[in-house]
Amino acid sequence: MSTAISVIKVRDILLVTMPPDPDDSTIAALQERVLAAMERHGSAALILDIAEVDTLDSFFARTVAETAQMVTLMGGRTIIVGMQPAVAITATQMGLTLGEIETALNVDRALDVAAMPAPQKHRKVRR
Amino acid sequence: MSPVPPAGELPIKAEHDIVTARRTVREASTQAGFAATDVTRIVTAASELARNIFKYAGEGVMRWRHVRTDNRSGIELQFEDCGPGIADVDLAMEDGYSTGGGLGQGLPGARRLVDEMEVQSKVGVGTTVTVRKWRRN
Numbered sequence: 001m002s003t004a005i006s007v008i009k010v011r012d013i014l015l016v017t018m019p020p021d022p023d024d025s026t027i028a029a030l031q032e033r034v035l036a037a038m039e040r041h042g043s044a045a046l047i048l049d050i051a052e053v054d055t056l057d058s059f060f061a062r063t064v065a066e067t068a069q070m071v072t073l074m075g076g077r078t079i080i081v082g083m084q085p086a087v088a089i090t091a092t093q094m095g096l097t098l099g100e101i102e103t104a105l106n107v108d109r110a111l112d113v114a115a116m117p118a119p120q121k122h123r124k125v126r127r
Numbered sequence: 128m129s130p131v132p133p134a135g136e137l138p139i140k141a142e143h144d145i146v147t148a149r150r151t152v153r154e155a156s157t158q159a160g161f162a163a164t165d166v167t168r169i170v171t172a173a174s175e176l177a178r179n180i181f182k183y184a185g186e187g188v189m190r191w192r193h194v195r196t197d198n199r200s201g202i203e204l205q206f207e208d209c210g211p212g213i214a215d216v217d218l219a220m221e222d223g224y225s226t227g228g229g230l231g232q233g234l235p236g237a238r239r240l241v242d243e244m245e246v247q248s249k250v251g252v253g254t255t256v257t258v259r260k261w262r263r264n
Contacts, residue, residue, distance in 0.1 A: 023146045096232065
């Protein structure tokens with residue numbers, strides 16, 4: 001079984017696919033690889049495909065949320081794709097949140113989402 | 128992967144053992160007859176508790192066994208270590224409390240995914256967390 005993260009550049013989008021059962025080191029490597037690739041390719045959006053992932057625990061969820069936050073700081077956006085129903089149920093029951101990340105049912109839909117302007121976020125502005 | 132017996136134990140001493148723990152529990156709970164969503168709940172709880180052993184105690188052991196009473200059946204998982212122990216178990220069960228730099232979601236999160244959880248801990252001696260999940264028939 002492959003445990004490697006796949007990173008593919010499609011136009012100005014970075015398509016990252018997570019393996020089914022990654023260990024903590026693989027998950028931790030996600031951040032660095034994704035951010036480096038975003039910079040190298042000048043990508044505007046990250047599509048993170050977790051369709052194969054069958055266990056999303058608090059460490060994994062935190063890493064994904066942090067990565068998305070970093071991508072936002074770099075001027076990009078993150079779209080999470082393909083969360084399995086059982087994983088979504090479990091994550092919600094545990095109280096895990098992924099922050100304000102956009103989601104899509106599959107990669108096709110995510111590419112449509114990425115082509116649209118980013119949604120307006122409620123930002124706290126300090127004066 | 129060879130079939131997982133209905134009961135057994137697995138040492139947790141390296142990061143990759145967390146992955147092995149997840150796979151073992153997935154196999155054992157599927158064999159115990161749990162449906163897919165419950166299997167994911169049990170495996171996710173096991174992942175949190177196995178990581179706690181690795182992160183806080185360095186090493187320990189996970190035990191699993193199928194359990195059965197007169198009218199129900201399920202699975203029991205036990206995570207035992209000889210680590211630093213938890214000074215205040217009630218506090219550790221609260222959302223957002225962490226001494227390990229995490230978000231404090233591990234223990235309270237795992238508790239919400241199972242039917243029963245018992246935490247026995249003594250500072251300087253170690254921690255044993257036992258969880259049970261029953262099949263809904």
